[in-house]
Amino acid sequence: MDVDAFRTVHAAGWDRLRELTGRRDLDGAGADELVVLYQRTATHLSLLRSSTTDPVLVDELSTLLARARARLTGTQRASWRAPVRFATRAFPAALWRLRWWTLATTLLFLVVAVPAGVWVTADPVRQAAVFGSDETVRRLVEVEFAGYYSEYSHVSFAGRVWTNNAWVGAVCIATGITGVLPVFVMVQNAVNVGLVGGLMVASDRAELFFGLILPHGMLELTAIFVAGAAGLRVFWAWVAPGPRPRRQALASEGRAMVGVALGLVAVLFVSGVIEGFVTPSPLPTAARIGIGALAELAFLTYVAVLGRRAAAEGETGDVTDADAGDVAPVRG
Incomplete structure (x- = not known):
C-alpha cells in the first residue's frame, strides 16, 4: 500500500x-x-x-x-464519587436497614453467652471438664488470657485480629443463603466468650476480663453481629422475596450485603487498631474502655444519622440502577 x-x-x-x-x-x-x-x-x-x-x-x-x-x-464520572457515595449513603443505609436484624443477632449472642458463662461459673467440675486440669485453668486465668494481647508486636497483632475478624464477617455474609451457618458462627463465638468470661469471673478476674474485652470488643462484636444479620438478610430475601421475583430480590440484597462486607472491613480495621494498640496499653482501664466506647458511639451515630437519612431517601445499599442492569417489571 x-x-x-x-x-x-x-x-x-x-x-x-x-x-x-x-x-x-x-x-x-x-x-x-x-x-x-x-x-x-x-x-x-x-x-x-x-x-x-x-x-x-x-x-x-x-x-x-x-x-x-x-x-x-461520554466520560465516566470522577472516580472519587463512587467511594464517597458508598461511605455516605450506600453503606450506612444498608446498616440502617439491618438494624432489627442486628438487634436479633445481638440478642442471640447474649442469650447463648450469658447462660454459658453462668453455667461454667457455678461448678469447678464443669470448669475442669471444659478447660482441663487445675493447672491448665490457672495458667489460662493468670497468664494466657492477658498474655494473648501482648504476645506479638502492636502492628502484627492488629493485623492478625483485623484479617481474622474480617474473614469471620465475610464467611457470615457469604454463607448467609444457607440460613444456618451465620447462626452457627454467632453461637460458636457466644459460647467461647461466655465460657472464658465465666471462668474469669469465677476466678475473681472479672475486672481483667472486661478491661481487656470491652475496649475493642464493643465495636468488634457489633461488626460481627452486623455480618451475621447481613447473612440472614440474604437468606430471608430468598425465603420471602415479596413482590419481586425471587432471583431479583436475592440479587439486590446480595449486592447490598456484599457492600456491607466491604464496609465492615474498614470498621474491623478500627477495632483491630484498638485491640492492637489500646487494649494492651498501660492506660488506665477506664481510659481504655472509654476509647472503645467512643469508637462504638461514633459507629452508631454514623448509622443513625447518615443511614436513616439515606434510607428515607430511598437508598438501599444496592448498586445504582445503571450498574445493576435492566430488570423485568413486577407487581406492587
Whole structure:
C-alpha cells in the first residue's frame, strides 16, 4: 500500500473527524456524521495495520479513534464519587436497614453467652471438664488470657485480629443463603466468650476480663453481629422475596450485603487498631474502655444519622440502577 497516497485520499475525512471530536456541542446531524466517520476511520486503521508498517500513521489514527470513542460514549464520572457515595449513603443505609436484624443477632449472642458463662461459673467440675486440669485453668486465668494481647508486636497483632475478624464477617455474609451457618458462627463465638468470661469471673478476674474485652470488643462484636444479620438478610430475601421475583430480590440484597462486607472491613480495621494498640496499653482501664466506647458511639451515630437519612431517601445499599442492569417489571 502507498501510505502517502492513502493519506492524501482520506486525510480530509480524518480532519473532519478530528474537528467533530473537538466540538463542545454537537447537533443530531453532527453526531451522526461523527459515528460514520469513526466507523470509516476504524476501517482505515484496520487496513493500515494489516498492510503497512508505518507506525506514525497507525499511532495517529489510534489516538484519533480513542478520542472519538470517548466523545461518543461520554466520560465516566470522577472516580472519587463512587467511594464517597458508598461511605455516605450506600453503606450506612444498608446498616440502617439491618438494624432489627442486628438487634436479633445481638440478642442471640447474649442469650447463648450469658447462660454459658453462668453455667461454667457455678461448678469447678464443669470448669475442669471444659478447660482441663487445675493447672491448665490457672495458667489460662493468670497468664494466657492477658498474655494473648501482648504476645506479638502492636502492628502484627492488629493485623492478625483485623484479617481474622474480617474473614469471620465475610464467611457470615457469604454463607448467609444457607440460613444456618451465620447462626452457627454467632453461637460458636457466644459460647467461647461466655465460657472464658465465666471462668474469669469465677476466678475473681472479672475486672481483667472486661478491661481487656470491652475496649475493642464493643465495636468488634457489633461488626460481627452486623455480618451475621447481613447473612440472614440474604437468606430471608430468598425465603420471602415479596413482590419481586425471587432471583431479583436475592440479587439486590446480595449486592447490598456484599457492600456491607466491604464496609465492615474498614470498621474491623478500627477495632483491630484498638485491640492492637489500646487494649494492651498501660492506660488506665477506664481510659481504655472509654476509647472503645467512643469508637462504638461514633459507629452508631454514623448509622443513625447518615443511614436513616439515606434510607428515607430511598437508598438501599444496592448498586445504582445503571450498574445493576435492566430488570423485568413486577407487581406492587
